[in-house]
Structure formats: structure tokens, C-alpha cells
Amino acid sequence: MDTNALLEKLNEPYGLSGYEEEIQKVVESLFSEYCAGVSTDKLGNVIGFIPCGKEGAKKVMIEAHMDEIGMVVAKINDDGTLLASPIGGIDLKILPAAEVIVHGKEKLYGVVGAKPPHLIDKNKSEARSMDDLAIDIGFSKQEAEKLVNVGDRITFKSGYTKLLSNNAASRCHDDRAGIASLILAAEYLKRLKCDFDIYLCATVQEEVGLRGAKTLAYKLNPDLAISVDVCHGTTPDASDGTFPLGKGPVITIGPNTHRKLTNKLIDIAKAEKIDFQIDVDGGNTGTNAWAIQVAREGIPCILISIPLRYMHTTVETLNTQDVEKTGKLISLFLNKIEGEDICF
Amino acid sequence: MELLKKLCLANGTSGEEENIRDIIIEEVKDYVDEYKTDPLGNLICVKKGTGGGKKIMYAAHMDEIGVIVTVIDDKGFLRFSNIGGINPYNMVHRKVRFKNGTVGVVSFDADTKMGELNLSKMFIDIGAKSKEEAEKYVQIGDSASLVSEFVDLNNHVSCKAMDDRAGCYCLIEAVKKNLRTENDIYYVFTTQEELGLRGATTAGFNVDPDFAIAIDVTRTGDIPEAKRMAVMMDNGVCIKIKDDGIISHPYVVNYMKECAKKDNIKYQLEVLEGGRTDSGAIHLTRSGVKAGVISIPSRYIHSPSETVSKKDLEECIKLIVATEKYQFKEAF
Amino acid sequence: MLLKELTALAGVSGCEDEVRDFILEKIKDLKTDEVICDSMGNIIVHKKGKGPKVMVAAHMDEVGFLISQITNEGYLKFKTVGGIDSAVLVSKRVLIGKDKIPGVLGMKAVHLQQGQARNNKANIKDLYIDIGAKSKEEAEGKVKLGDFAVFDSDYVEFGHGKIKAKALDDRVGCAILLEILKEDYDCDLYVAFTTQEEVGTRGAIIAANRVNADFALVIEGTTCSDIHPAKEHQKVSFHDRGPVITIMDGSAIMDKEVVGRLMDVAKRQDIKYQLKRTTAGGTDAGSIQRSNGGVKVGVIAVPCRYIHSPSSVASKFDISECLRLARAFLKSFN
The missing domain is CATH 2.40.30.40 (Peptidase M42, domain 2)
Known part of the structure; x- marks a missing residue:
């Protein structure tokens, strides 16, 4: 499948943190093309198993999260509009006039209210509050109550826009792009020797605190974990600590990642002439790797990130070649390293 | 209400829960098959199942701020x-x-x-x-x-430490219904919740349940100028959708809703911002636990005048009992 | 009604070509006596009649953007055209120029915003x-300085008879005018599709000068804030209460005879209407009223929530009542 088509397919289904079943199904079916078996655990993590057939092979977990940020209904107002409570880190600036889907008895379309001109105080740069951002689903309270309950999910309306130079904008490239890179890695691995039992994992509830990865790492207890997430892409208003699009995946060096294996990864990237960038992170990477590293007796982690502009908006923008290079890098890494490389 | 009053007036800040634990042991010891206190002071009471069932954990915290x-x-x-x-x-x-x-x-x-x-x-x-x-x-x-007194406000009662003695009270009352099902039921009275769900973290690991339900107080959106929260006092017990520590597992939420409907229990759905409770720790134990929360609407939490509704307490007890009774069968 | 088609077209003030071409195409099949396109791009359609000279007008243009700079990194800076609140821009999609090149209005991720910046409203000059x-x-190679851009926002029907689209202000008026043209009236009717309303009701100035009408009715999309968190006194119009009749706005005090006639025909034909509860805003009525020796003007408008945003919302009921009122008004002249 063409990378854009794969990304679009992965961006389409909804999967608010804690309610990932829609994306879960899509991931299960995509994984099943490459895996001997696909299962789903208690919290909803999807695990695809690719055995290498060798006895005593080491276990490698490759994971990306499939959940996305959004909201849940906190209250139905007397005028039929909804107030919402955020799930994950939402920038309130993206909300006015944003289009949403309210997952009530049926999928309902809604618009987040924006202030009309006569109520805008031009001299005041006011703080926004979720209390003022009413979601208009076009119904009276009476009608709304028949269709919507407190706690119903609200997700941003989907939309995939191809831009120039292999760039594309979408609602939740964070971290469906990671899932796409996992699938591409599995595709490359079909043709490569690999001496590891691979667990291809799509995790839940990353956006609310790395929750799915924590329990999954405990369950699988792998010998090595490779996390794929997104990192901030460079834009005119954000240069520090950001990475340009199209210059390859970003490899993290720091206390969260296994130094020796990370160096190995870098060597392999250089030898194979795959573009990459380096991120030096002095502590919490804010990714699943942070939770996985300290599961059970400790799990060596590698963290690869795909540069993404406008993270946590509905126009998250990435370069599809970075996704492809990430998949390729993972597959070549697993092809080149030996079981004994995984040690301290 | 006498038991609730006794529980609230007893002192037990986080890490010093022994007074509370003693009262609870007195109340429940005749109804459970065994009880023990673990290294963090959690009181774990077990009612054995008739066999072939699941392991269910209920948790209410004993400590107060x-x-x-x-x-x-x-x-x-x-x-x-x-x-x-x-x-x-x-x-x-x-x-x-x-x-x-x-x-x-x-x-x-x-x-x-x-x-x-x-x-x-x-x-x-x-x-x-x-x-x-x-x-x-x-x-x-x-x-x-x-220091606080226990006061009766007609529909409501108010005292310090209603967070979470109200939960302990409801759980004790549920234990006293003396239900025996095929499930092994662990009634756990936890410690140090107010310091970051610490007791529940280890209790959850030790019990390693199939399902877990915490019982705790939650805020309401019904005082003057309250913002975006649909929960109201006297409107029934709450089934939690989410707080800062957990997104309740949809299976557990649906199960609790079904239980409430079957037993005609008045309930409301709760979306809480800025708060967490024991299930937040339990559901991330080991390889994950399907967990939810039963909440008691409460005003003025973390003050000497934490207030709950008598009616909501009754509904809370009924819902705990119903979740025991229907046994988490996959049929739901 | 052609609202879906009309809202899909790009028509930033001064670049109304797509809308104009569409309307001219539709008018071809209708019975008219004369169609004029003037120097600013207004379309004026004459349907001769014996009665007084009545002009009805709606504007074709919409708020949007003009590309003002292409940065060294290949991003586009822009100028807004018409009143756009920066609050509705972040995380939205746009289409640029005739070739509709897609673009996004991104902003530094929330994680990278420090302190108060997280709460502050975005500044238009900081966006790209x-x-x-x-x-x-x-x-x-794809975009030139001066190219226009519009919001990329589709037409959605939802809720209880609601429509979401961009540019409801004032394609809703254009759609109503096209319906009006399908019927015959006794008055000497001039239907004007005007340009550049959003930058100071400018097209209407020369259209009114040309028509020199006795009466004029402007059909608009107007501000509506009938939902949370607006306080009661801030609710300037309401959905599902019919068209809004303006008594006074920033551009004109409406003619009492016209307002009286509107209310009168509405009552007689059982058409729901409401009165505008603010004097803010302006419409083509101001330009038309003061053209030549003066014209008796009125405004009726469809309430649009989130006006001037990519997602404005109108009620189908209000639109159909607005059309009924406009027709009844025109038929009252004989």
C-alpha cells in the first residue's frame, strides 16, 4: 500500500484514549497480514506476533500508540449545547469553530462555538476556558438528551490533506504515523532475516499517561522495546528542540534509552545510508519508552520519533518519507543485530 | 448513620489509619472468611467464592487529609x-x-x-x-x-473525612449483606490514597484481581456558579466515566449501568477533572485490570464540612451489592 | 436552493469570480429582461414591472485571506480580508487561489508554548x-503574492435542520435571490449580487447608483449568539425564530415604511420573524440608502452562528422563512 493511503486509512478511524475499539479493529486487520497471531489484551492493546521460528529467540516489542486526544461530554447545557472535559493535552486555541464528532447514540456532527464579533473585546487577550467553549450539535436540550449522555466521547472530525513535497496534514498523525511505520517495518522484514520473536504492538491510553504501554510491557516482558512516536517538527515559530520534516527519523539519546543499542542503531543507519537526526533528551521523553523502561526488571528501550508539525491540532503535518525511513530503519536494525547485542 | 458518624469522627490521616482499620475490622470480621493487614496497612478482607468465578476487588480508602x-x-x-x-x-x-x-x-x-x-x-x-x-x-x-462535628443537614450529612469514610461506610454495609457468589471477593480498605493512591498500588498488585471497583467521593456541579460538571447531590450514585487517573473501562461502566437498571438504582454518569482515586492505580497493576469507580457526590471536599446526601449513600450501597450479585458475567 | 453549491465557491472580496460565474450561469435559464456586470463585478438583473422600482441585494463576497509573503522556508504569510477573529484560525485548513492549493494554519504545538502564551489568543501576524x-x-511554483485563500470547509447538514458551511454570510442571501428570480412580481425589480461588502459595502455603492431604486431590501447573514456562554442581553438573534428584521445597525437606520411593510406582510402571511437586538454591524443597506437622492431601505437576515469562521451554522427554517418574507415583501408592491 502506498504510504499516503496507509496513513489515511489509519487516520480515519477514531480512537479516543480509553475508547480505542474503532482503530483497534483496523490495526488488527492490518497487523494480521504480517503476524502469526493477533490478540488484544485487557486494556485494549493490540499485539501481533511474528515468530522467527528459532528456539530461545529473544523477544522484541515494537510499539506505537493508537489513541488520540479529544474530549468527553461533561454537561448538557439548557440550550442543548455541550460542555466538554479534555482527554489528553488539548490546545484550547484550536477549538473555536472546530468541527467535532460526538459519539452519542449515533455519531453526531458538532461545531465548537466561536465568539461573534459583537462579543469580542479586541483589547483583551482573554484566557479561554472549556466552560465557555460550547459544542453546538444543533439540537435542543430535550433532543440532545435523547442522543447524548454525560461521558460520551468527542473526537475531532477527520480530514486528510496531501500537501506539497510528500507532506500531509491530518487529525492524528500522533501516533498513527508510528503505527504506519510499524506496518512498513513488518513489510520490509518479510524479506529480511531476523532472529527475534517480534511483538508488533499498538498501545492504548498514551495521551493520558502512558497507561497501555505500562501494563503491556509488564505482560510481554520483552528483551528489547522499540517505541515509535512523533516529535516536534520545525516551523517558523518553533525552532528550538524541533526537527525539520523530510530529514529522516529522530533517534533519542538520553537516560530513557539504551545507550549501546542506540549507538548500534545509529551505526546501522549510517551504514545503510538512511537519513536520521539525533535528539538528546536529558530525562523524561514523555513517550511510552518512559513507562516501558521500568517495567518488571527493566527493559532496554530504543526511541525513534517522526517529526511532526502542529502536534495536538487537527492539522498535524508530517513527511511521508520520514515514516517510510522509520519503518526501513527498524527492519534493518532487527536484521543486522544479533541476540547477544541485547545486553548491558 | 451512627456507623458513618463514628467513622468520620475517628482520626486517621494518611499513614496513620489504624483507628479506622480497627473500627472496620470490628464491623466486618463476622462476615468475611479472612482478613489481613498488608505491609502498607491496607486491610484486605476476603469472601471466598463457591468456585469457578472471578476475582473481584472493591477498594475504599481509610485515610484522610x-x-x-x-x-x-x-x-x-x-x-x-x-x-x-x-x-x-x-x-x-x-x-x-x-x-x-x-x-x-x-x-x-x-x-x-x-x-x-x-x-x-x-x-x-x-x-x-x-x-x-x-x-x-x-x-x-x-x-x-x-476538628469537625458530624451534622445532619436534612437531606445531607456533613463532617470532616467524609472523603472517604463515606466510601468505607458503604462498602462495610455491602459486606454486611453477606452475599456469597461464585466470585472471590476482596474488600480492600486502603491507605495513603491522599498521597497518591499508594496503598491501592500495592494492594492491587497483591490481590491481582480480574475486575476492580473503587468507592470514593466525587465533586458536584450544583453549587452556585459551578462549572461544567453534570453531577448533582441527591441525584443518585455516580458511575465514573473518567478522572485524572483513569478512564473507566467501558465494560465495567456498562456492567455497572446494567446492574443499576436491573435493581432500579438511581445513578448518574460522572466526568471529573482534577481528581483521582484508587482505581487509577489498580487498573495499571501488572498486565492491567478492568476497573471502574462508584462515586458518591460530595460538596466541599477536603474541608471540615465535606457533605454527602443520605439518599445517594443508600443508592451507593445498593449499587455495590448489585455488582456483587450479578457477578460480572459476560452475559451483560 | 443552491446553498451547498454556492458555499463551496471561493469569493474573497475583490475575487468574486467563481461566485459570479456560477450565478451568471444559473441566471441564463431564468426569465429576465437585462443582466449587467459592472466595473466592480456586481451583477444587476432587471425584471421589468409596472410598480415602483425595488432593489433586492445580497453580497457574493466572503471573508478570507490574501497571500502577502512567501518566506524563505516556503511558508505563506497572509493578510485577512474582512473581519476575521484570530481565535478561529488555528488548526484550520485553507484552499489557495484558483488551483485550490491546500494549506493548513498551524501553530507551535501546545507543548512548546510557555506560560501565558498557552492562554493567549493567537496573533494574526504570527500565523502562517x-x-x-x-x-x-x-x-x-504554486502560489503567487496576491493570491486569495478561503477556508476549506464543506457543507454539512446536522442536528435539527442545521447547516454548517463557510461563507453562509452571504451566500445564503445569494441563494435566496436566485429563488426570488424564479417568480414574477408587479414591481420593477432589480436583483443585485454585490461585491466587496466585507471590506466596506463598496460594490453596493455603484450598484445602487446605477439602479436608482425607490425601495431596497438587503438580504444578509447576520450575527447570532443564542447559545452558551452568551448572556441573555448578548443574544442578538436566535435560530429558528425566522429572519431578523433590522431596525438600526452601524450602517443605517432602516426606513420605517420598509420595516413596517416587512412586519405587516409577515403577520398577514404568518411568517415568523424577529427583531435584531443590537445596533452593531453594517450591511449594503448603508451604501444603498445614501445613493443618489436617497433610497428607502430595509434588511432581513438569516441568523448565522460563528459567522466569519470556517464553520458558520444556520437553520434551514430561518432560510425558508427569510425567502418567504422577501417574496411576500416584493409581492406587496403593485
């Missing part, structure tokens, strides 16, 4: 730190009681601007004339609970 | 459009 003495100054005033989430404005000119019965009045430095009040500008006055005299009654590291 | 170009050269 309070203060802990950090410095005793030359004049005999006590400086203190918080145990759990304490709003300094809730403490002004309140009284606190230490375990040995010593009572003190909480006030603040005379040069404090009210808008800038914080705990480092506050002290406890126990009426001592000097450091030496104060030290006869209080040591550094002693903790104290808020 | 990202078309994915990797260089200035690549961007220049």
Missing part, C-alpha cells in the same frame, strides 16, 4: 506541612487535633496578605508558652486531623 | 499557512 508538624518555634508555635491536598484558605482559624488529644488553632503570620496565603505562612497555636512546653504535647512529625 | 513546500522556490 491532615497536617504534619515540621517545626516547633521558640514561642511554642508549630509550623506544619500538608498531608494530602490542603487548601490554605480552608485551614484558617480551624482547629486540628493530634492523636494524643492535643488541640490547636490554625492561623497565619500577622503580615500575610490574604491573597498570598500559603501553608508556609501558617502555624498551629496549641496554647503553649514556649518550645519546651509545646514539646510536652507535640513532636515534630506528629500529624493532626481537622 | 503551511502548504508543505520545502523551499521558497517550490512554494512560488
Whole structure:
């Protein structure tokens, strides 16, 4: 499948943190093309198993999260509009006039209210509050109550826009792009020797605190974990600590990642002439790797990130070649390293 | 209500829950097959199943917020730190009681601007004339609970420590229904919830349940000018959708809803921002636990006047019992 | 009604070509006596009649953007055209120029915003459009300075008879005018589709001068804030209460005879209407009223929530009542 088509397919289904079943199904079916078996655990993590057939092979977990940020209904107002409570880190600036889907008895379309001109105080740069951002689903309270309950999910309306130079904008490239890179890695691995039992994992509830990865790492207890997430892409208003699009995946060096294996990864990237960038992170990477590293007796982690502009908006923008290079890098890494490389 | 009153008036700040644990053991010991206290002080009571069932864990925390003495100054005033989430404005000119019965009045430095009040500008006055005299009654590291009375407000009752003695009370009342099902049921009264779900973290690991339900208080959106929260007092027990610590597993939410419908229990759905409870820790135990929360609507949480509705308490007990009775069968 | 088609067209003030071409095409099949396109791009359609000279007008243009700079990195800076609140821009999609090059209005991720910046409203001058170009050269191959851009927002029907689209202000008026043209009236009717309303009701000035009408009725999309968190006194119009009749706004005090006639025909034909509860805002009525020796003007409008945003919302009921009122008004002249 063409990378854009794969990304679009992965961006389409909804999967608010804690309610990932829609994306879960899509991931299960995509994984099943490459895996001997696909299962789903208690919290909803999807695990695809690719055995290498060798006895005593080491276990490698490759994971990306499939959940996305959004909201849940906190209250139905007397005028039929909804107030919402955020799930994950939402920038309130993206909300006015944003289009949403309210997952009530049926999928309902809604618009987040924006202030009309006569109520805008031009001299005041006011703080926004979720209390003022009413979601208009076009119904009276009476009608709304028949269709919507407190706690119903609200997700941003989907939309995939191809831009120039292999760039594309979408609602939740964070971290469906990671899932796409996992699938591409599995595709490359079909043709490569690999001496590891691979667990291809799509995790839940990353956006609310790395929750799915924590329990999954405990369950699988792998010998090595490779996390794929997104990192901030460079834009005119954000240069520090950001990475340009199209210059390859970003490899993290720091206390969260296994130094020796990370160096190995870098060597392999250089030898194979795959573009990459380096991120030096002095502590919490804010990714699943942070939770996985300290599961059970400790799990060596590698963290690869795909540069993404406008993270946590509905126009998250990435370069599809970075996704492809990430998949390729993972597959070549697993092809080149030996079981004994995984040690301290 | 006598039991609730007794539970609320007993003192048990986080880490010092023994008074509460003793009361609970007295109440439940005749109804459970075994009980034990684990290294963190959690009281784990087990009602064995008839076999072939699941392992279900209920949790309510015994601890309450309070203060802990950090410095005793030359004049005999006590400086203190918080145990759990304490709003300094809730403490002004309140009284606190230490375990040995010593009572003190909480006030603040005379040069404090009210808008800038914080705990480092506050002290406890126990009426001592000097450091030496104060030290006869209080040591550094002693903790104290808020002084409060248990009052009946017609539909509601109000006292300190309703968070989470109300939950303990409901769980005790459920234990007393003496249900035996095929499931092994673990009634766990946890410690140190107010310091970050600490007791539940280890209790969850030890019990390793198939399903878990915490019982705790939650906020309401029904006082004047309250913002975006649909929960109301007297409107029934809450089935939690999410808080800062957990997104309740949809299976558990649906199960609880079905139980409520079957037994005609008045319930409301709860979306809470800025709070968490024991299930937040339990559901991330080991390889994950399907968990949810039953909440009791409560006003003025973390104050001496935590208020709950008598009716909601009844519905809460009924819902706990119903979730035991219907046994988490996959049929739902 | 052609609202879906009309709202899909790009028509930033001064660049109304797509809308004009569409309307001219539709008018071809209708019975008219004369169609004029003037120097500013207004369309004036004459349907001769014996009665007084009555002009009805709606504007074709919409708020939007003009590309003002292409940065060295290939991003586009822009100027807004018409009143756009920066609050509705972040995380929205746009289409640029005739070739509809897609772009996004991104902003530094929330994680990277420090302190108060998280709460502050975005500043328009800090925003930019990202078309994915990797260089200035690549961007220049697709976009030129001065190209217009509009919100990329589709037409959605939802809720209880609601419509979401961009540019409901004032394609809803254009759609109503096209319906009006399908019927015959006794008055000497001039139907004007005007330009550049959003930058100061400018097209209407010359259209009114040309028509020199006795009466004029402007059909608009107007501000509506009938939902949370607006307080009662801030609710300037309401959905599902019919068209809004303006008594006074920033551009004109409406003619009492016209307002009286509107209310009168509405009552007689059982058409729901409401009165505008603010004097803010302006419409083509101001320009028309003061043209030549003066014209008796009125305004009726469809309430649009989130006006001037990519997602404005109107009620189908209000639109159909607005059309009924406009027709009844025109038929009252004989």
C-alpha cells in the first residue's frame, strides 16, 4: 500500500484514549497480514506476533500508540449545547469553530462555538476556558438528551490533506504515523532475516499517561522495546528542540534509552545510508519508552520519533518519507543485530 | 448513620489509619472468611467464592487529609506541612487535633496578605508558652486531623473525612449483606490514597484481581456558579466515566449501568477533572485490570464540612451489592 | 436552493469570480429582461414591472485571506480580508487561489508554548499557512503574492435542520435571490449580487447608483449568539425564530415604511420573524440608502452562528422563512 493511503486509512478511524475499539479493529486487520497471531489484551492493546521460528529467540516489542486526544461530554447545557472535559493535552486555541464528532447514540456532527464579533473585546487577550467553549450539535436540550449522555466521547472530525513535497496534514498523525511505520517495518522484514520473536504492538491510553504501554510491557516482558512516536517538527515559530520534516527519523539519546543499542542503531543507519537526526533528551521523553523502561526488571528501550508539525491540532503535518525511513530503519536494525547485542 | 458518624469522627490521616482499620475490622470480621493487614496497612478482607468465578476487588480508602508538624518555634508555635491536598484558605482559624488529644488553632503570620496565603505562612497555636512546653504535647512529625462535628443537614450529612469514610461506610454495609457468589471477593480498605493512591498500588498488585471497583467521593456541579460538571447531590450514585487517573473501562461502566437498571438504582454518569482515586492505580497493576469507580457526590471536599446526601449513600450501597450479585458475567 | 453549491465557491472580496460565474450561469435559464456586470463585478438583473422600482441585494463576497509573503522556508504569510477573529484560525485548513492549493494554519504545538502564551489568543501576524513546500522556490511554483485563500470547509447538514458551511454570510442571501428570480412580481425589480461588502459595502455603492431604486431590501447573514456562554442581553438573534428584521445597525437606520411593510406582510402571511437586538454591524443597506437622492431601505437576515469562521451554522427554517418574507415583501408592491 502506498504510504499516503496507509496513513489515511489509519487516520480515519477514531480512537479516543480509553475508547480505542474503532482503530483497534483496523490495526488488527492490518497487523494480521504480517503476524502469526493477533490478540488484544485487557486494556485494549493490540499485539501481533511474528515468530522467527528459532528456539530461545529473544523477544522484541515494537510499539506505537493508537489513541488520540479529544474530549468527553461533561454537561448538557439548557440550550442543548455541550460542555466538554479534555482527554489528553488539548490546545484550547484550536477549538473555536472546530468541527467535532460526538459519539452519542449515533455519531453526531458538532461545531465548537466561536465568539461573534459583537462579543469580542479586541483589547483583551482573554484566557479561554472549556466552560465557555460550547459544542453546538444543533439540537435542543430535550433532543440532545435523547442522543447524548454525560461521558460520551468527542473526537475531532477527520480530514486528510496531501500537501506539497510528500507532506500531509491530518487529525492524528500522533501516533498513527508510528503505527504506519510499524506496518512498513513488518513489510520490509518479510524479506529480511531476523532472529527475534517480534511483538508488533499498538498501545492504548498514551495521551493520558502512558497507561497501555505500562501494563503491556509488564505482560510481554520483552528483551528489547522499540517505541515509535512523533516529535516536534520545525516551523517558523518553533525552532528550538524541533526537527525539520523530510530529514529522516529522530533517534533519542538520553537516560530513557539504551545507550549501546542506540549507538548500534545509529551505526546501522549510517551504514545503510538512511537519513536520521539525533535528539538528546536529558530525562523524561514523555513517550511510552518512559513507562516501558521500568517495567518488571527493566527493559532496554530504543526511541525513534517522526517529526511532526502542529502536534495536538487537527492539522498535524508530517513527511511521508520520514515514516517510510522509520519503518526501513527498524527492519534493518532487527536484521543486522544479533541476540547477544541485547545486553548491558 | 451512627456507623458513618463514628467513622468520620475517628482520626486517621494518611499513614496513620489504624483507628479506622480497627473500627472496620470490628464491623466486618463476622462476615468475611479472612482478613489481613498488608505491609502498607491496607486491610484486605476476603469472601471466598463457591468456585469457578472471578476475582473481584472493591477498594475504599481509610485515610484522610491532615497536617504534619515540621517545626516547633521558640514561642511554642508549630509550623506544619500538608498531608494530602490542603487548601490554605480552608485551614484558617480551624482547629486540628493530634492523636494524643492535643488541640490547636490554625492561623497565619500577622503580615500575610490574604491573597498570598500559603501553608508556609501558617502555624498551629496549641496554647503553649514556649518550645519546651509545646514539646510536652507535640513532636515534630506528629500529624493532626481537622476538628469537625458530624451534622445532619436534612437531606445531607456533613463532617470532616467524609472523603472517604463515606466510601468505607458503604462498602462495610455491602459486606454486611453477606452475599456469597461464585466470585472471590476482596474488600480492600486502603491507605495513603491522599498521597497518591499508594496503598491501592500495592494492594492491587497483591490481590491481582480480574475486575476492580473503587468507592470514593466525587465533586458536584450544583453549587452556585459551578462549572461544567453534570453531577448533582441527591441525584443518585455516580458511575465514573473518567478522572485524572483513569478512564473507566467501558465494560465495567456498562456492567455497572446494567446492574443499576436491573435493581432500579438511581445513578448518574460522572466526568471529573482534577481528581483521582484508587482505581487509577489498580487498573495499571501488572498486565492491567478492568476497573471502574462508584462515586458518591460530595460538596466541599477536603474541608471540615465535606457533605454527602443520605439518599445517594443508600443508592451507593445498593449499587455495590448489585455488582456483587450479578457477578460480572459476560452475559451483560 | 443552491446553498451547498454556492458555499463551496471561493469569493474573497475583490475575487468574486467563481461566485459570479456560477450565478451568471444559473441566471441564463431564468426569465429576465437585462443582466449587467459592472466595473466592480456586481451583477444587476432587471425584471421589468409596472410598480415602483425595488432593489433586492445580497453580497457574493466572503471573508478570507490574501497571500502577502512567501518566506524563505516556503511558508505563506497572509493578510485577512474582512473581519476575521484570530481565535478561529488555528488548526484550520485553507484552499489557495484558483488551483485550490491546500494549506493548513498551524501553530507551535501546545507543548512548546510557555506560560501565558498557552492562554493567549493567537496573533494574526504570527500565523502562517503551511502548504508543505520545502523551499521558497517550490512554494512560488504554486502560489503567487496576491493570491486569495478561503477556508476549506464543506457543507454539512446536522442536528435539527442545521447547516454548517463557510461563507453562509452571504451566500445564503445569494441563494435566496436566485429563488426570488424564479417568480414574477408587479414591481420593477432589480436583483443585485454585490461585491466587496466585507471590506466596506463598496460594490453596493455603484450598484445602487446605477439602479436608482425607490425601495431596497438587503438580504444578509447576520450575527447570532443564542447559545452558551452568551448572556441573555448578548443574544442578538436566535435560530429558528425566522429572519431578523433590522431596525438600526452601524450602517443605517432602516426606513420605517420598509420595516413596517416587512412586519405587516409577515403577520398577514404568518411568517415568523424577529427583531435584531443590537445596533452593531453594517450591511449594503448603508451604501444603498445614501445613493443618489436617497433610497428607502430595509434588511432581513438569516441568523448565522460563528459567522466569519470556517464553520458558520444556520437553520434551514430561518432560510425558508427569510425567502418567504422577501417574496411576500416584493409581492406587496403593485
